[in-house]
Amino acid sequence: MDVSSSDALWAGTGLGFLARQALEYLVSHPGADEDAVAAETGVSAAAARTALRSLEAELLAVRIAGQPARWSAGPPRSSLGALLARKRQELARAELYAEQLDEVYRTAPGRQIASDLFEVVESDEQVGARYAHLLRSSRHEVLHFARPPYVTRRITPTDTSTAAGAMVRPGVRLRSVYDSDGMADDGCLQTALGGTPTEGELRLLPGIPMKLVIFDRAAAIMPLRKDDPAAGSLVVHSSTLLEVLTALFESVWERAVPLSLESSPASHTAVPERQEGALHSRTRDILRLMSVGMKDDAIARALRLSRRTVQTHISDLGRQLGARTRFQIALLAQERGLLGDAEG
Incomplete structure (x- = not known):
């Protein structure tokens, strides 16, 4: 039987990793001895013995008489079910105690x-x-x-x-x-x-x-x-x-x-943009930041460019749109849909 182990599935049991491995092995190998468990889990016989005894303490496995000692897992539905029931009781007591602590927290002086x-x-x-x-x-x-x-x-x-x-x-x-x-x-x-x-x-x-x-x-x-x-x-x-x-x-x-959080340094020369209705991605970034009122220095820092590069992009865009001022550039770019849609 191939039983896959997952920390998320076992988290509520409180069992250690080695104990879980040992239990999974015993479920499909009844009567296995400590050496077999140790070989399967890749640990020493002493470590395997400790894991098996922890399973015995939780009533998840029993030791079979004889030499060498052999071990058998209990029926998982009942044995693990009993363990989980005990854990639920422990959680219920912890929740009650949390309520008591919360009352102390709320009534503490100065809070x-x-x-x-x-x-x-x-x-x-x-x-x-x-x-x-x-x-x-x-x-x-x-x-x-x-x-x-x-x-x-x-x-x-x-x-x-x-x-x-x-x-x-x-x-x-x-x-x-x-x-x-x-x-x-x-x-x-x-x-x-x-x-x-x-x-x-x-x-x-x-x-x-x-x-x-x-x-x-x-x-x-x-x-x-x-x-x-x-x-x-x-x-x-x-x-x-x-x-x-x-x-x-x-x-x-x-x-x-x-x-953009992935802006990489660009060349200090603006890329010529000849295609009507389309903008280079860097120019679009500059235009978007202009539209929220950022100045050239702040735009340069945001996009990790030089101030001259930003100004060159803006000048080229102004010529492309036939605009003389930053306000006209932003207005015409908005009218022509050059800003693009913000990703949600």
């Missing part, structure tokens, strides 16, 4: 929890710890707004995605929207580019309404005061408010301009 829907976290250290916990608990998606003012003495989660980029689990989608008004500062731009993982998605838009991080649409964290990100944060658990905040994010996300 402000108005209800199950909201939690006030005041100090930088508490904000960071709460943020890290929520991020590690995320399994699907993290949504992120970042806007000035930024805390320069100490980066906090609601300022940048640095922590999110470093800690987000593999497979969790991270979408960030940065306020382009804050991208005039090179440090802010580099934080955005360097702090967002390559599989993350970064967009820019002027006038981001607030700092915000939403975790799996199940919890959110935002500053208590819009003008002072160091004044503490509000943790939101209200499903109704979370729906509103998520809808706000999606609305802003649709209007924001994508910024």
Whole structure:
């Protein structure tokens, strides 16, 4: 019998890896001795003996009299079923204890929890710890707004995605929207580019309404005061408010301009573009950033180009469109559909 082993399938049993291997072997090899188990699992006889005794303690295997000692697995449905029933009882007791601890947590001096829907976290250290916990608990998606003012003495989660980029689990989608008004500062731009993982998605838009991080649409964290990100944060658990905040994010996300996280240095000479109605991808990137009000220096930093290269692309595009000003360029490009659709 070929039984495949999976950590995910065995996780609830509490059995060690070697014990699981030994049990899988015994299920299809009744009466096997310790040497056979050791040979199958690739460990010493002593290690195999320890694993078999742990199975015996959990009533998953029995020792058959004789020399050498032989072992037989119990019927998996009943023996493993009994083990899982014990684990469920342990979890139920742990859940009850968690409720008791939560009551102590809520009534501790200095902690402000108005209800199950909201939690006030005041100090930088508490904000960071709460943020890290929520991020590690995320399994699907993290949504992120970042806007000035930024805390320069100490980066906090609601300022940048640095922590999110470093800690987000593999497979969790991270979408960030940065306020382009804050991208005039090179440090802010580099934080955005360097702090967002390559599989993350970064967009820019002027006038981001607030700092915000939403975790799996199940919890959110935002500053208590819009003008002072160091004044503490509000943790939101209200499903109704979370729906509103998520809808706000999606609305802003649709209007924001994508910024590539895989931009590679380009040549310092713009590529001539002769084909009517089509744009070189680099020129389209420049045009998109222009459309949200970014200046040449900020665009150059965002796309890792020289300022002269950016200006050359803009000049060539102006001649191609017959436009004299940046406003005319953006307007005509929009009218002719040259900006392209933002990827969702």
